[in-house]
Amino acid sequence: MSEHFLEIRDVSKIYRIGGLIGGSKIAAVDHVSLTLEAGKPQILSVVGESGSGKTTLARMIARLIQPTEGEIFIDGKSTSGALNHTQMREFRRKVQPIFQNPFESFSSRKTVDTYLFETARNIAGARGKTQAHQAVEQALASVGLAADRVIGRYPNQFSGGELQRVSVARAMIPRPELLVADEPVSMIDASLRMNVVNLFKDLRDQYNVTILYITHDLSTAYYVSDLIAIMYRGKIVEYGPSSRVLKQPAHPYTELLLDSVAKIGEKWSEVMSLPDMETKEYGYSACKFAGRCPYVRDICRQVKPPLVDVGGGQEALCFKLVDYQNVEQQSTEKVQTHAI
Numbered sequence: 001m002s003e004h005f006l007e008i009r010d011v012s013k014i015y016r017i018g019g020l021i022g023g024s025k026i027a028a029v030d031h032v033s034l035t036l037e038a039g040k041p042q043i044l045s046v047v048g049e050s051g052s053g054k055t056t057l058a059r060m061i062a063r064l065i066q067p068t069e070g071e072i073f074i075d076g077k078s079t080s081g082a083l084n085h086t087q088m089r090e091f092r093r094k095v096q097p098i099f100q101n102p103f104e105s106f107s108s109r110k111t112v113d114t115y116l117f118e119t120a121r122n123i124a125g126a127r128g129k130t131q132a133h134q135a136v137e138q139a140l141a142s143v144g145l146a147a148d149r150v151i152g153r154y155p156n157q158f159s160g161g162e163l164q165r166v167s168v169a170r171a172m173i174p175r176p177e178l179l180v181a182d183e184p185v186s187m188i189d190a191s192l193r194m195n196v197v198n199l200f201k202d203l204r205d206q207y208n209v210t211i212l213y214i215t216h217d218l219s220t221a222y223y224v225s226d227l228i229a230i231m232y233r234g235k236i237v238e239y240g241p242s243s244r245v246l247k248q249p250a251h252p253y254t255e256l257l258l259d260s261v262a263k264i265g266e267k268w269s270e271v272m273s274l275p276d277m278e279t280k281e282y283g284y285s286a287c288k289f290a291g292r293c294p295y296v297r298d299i300c301r302q303v304k305p306p307l308v309d310v311g312g313g314q315e316a317l318c319f320k321l322v323d324y325q326n327v328e329q330q331s332t333e334k335v336q337t338h339a340i
Ligand SMILES: Nc1ncnc2c1ncn2[C@@H]1O[C@H](COP(=O)(O)OP(=O)(O)O)[C@@H](O)[C@H]1O
Pocket: 015, 016, 017, 026, 027, 028, 048, 049, 050, 051, 052, 053, 054, 055, 056, 057, 278
């Protein structure tokens, strides 16, 4: 068995924006690396404001898009590049996506069980009606839904929260090892969000599934995650056990997020986005947070910040955490290897 269940190795996704002439490139995900230990199902929250690259990262992990650079491994096997039919099937069994809007995941003209049975046959490999039924029933039970409440019904006969449970059930049919859930509760009534979030904890504990929970809602992330990755403009700027990251943030951006949560109550979303700075910030060659950072020094605008291990599995990408002078040489080298 590989020592890592998931390994994201120096992955980037570059998009061209504007025309071919006079257009520019942005790194939606910019040299991201991350590993999750094998044999230990966990909930990893990826938190960041809109435009920070969360969806792009999630889509690369779920193999819905390919990285421009770098590679992603599951159980030590690369999932990037071409996969043959068998490898693709194996991947789909192991990794299942859950999308933001459950009403977009199901056609309004089909009963939702159509999708459940399709997944049971095509991905989970159920043979015959009985096996498919069993797989569907078990998956629905795993999310707390009775089959007769679901089978034969159309999407509009469910609430958003219930339908998201059905899409989690669909994802659970192949008994995946990893669920990639991109803002799964943002379209759901605030009062029902915790139900779905709690469900993730149950699935981790009962079905040993690792969950990548992508969110811009720090309060649910705090509640549900074992690990947390804070993204800013395509970079993971801080990573570690959620209790450490959210109680003793090492990166000034994480600090700022936590302050703003304290100010505006439970959530932060639109309040945090700065659309007019976005494209410019993507192009910063050194620290992308330099323009907003209260601790900014000259070096932050000139040299890429180092990844600093602050102990207890927590790390952050910031000059503030090191002796500025000593890292100058080392970081200059990093700039070269990290250049787009
Ligand atoms: N297909 C695409 N073409 C061009 N730019 C894109 C594309 N997808 C995402 N982007 C850009 O990449 C950045 C990150 O987007 P995204 O991953 O959707 O962030 P998030 O999910 O955190 O809001 C944004 O600036 C977005 O406009």
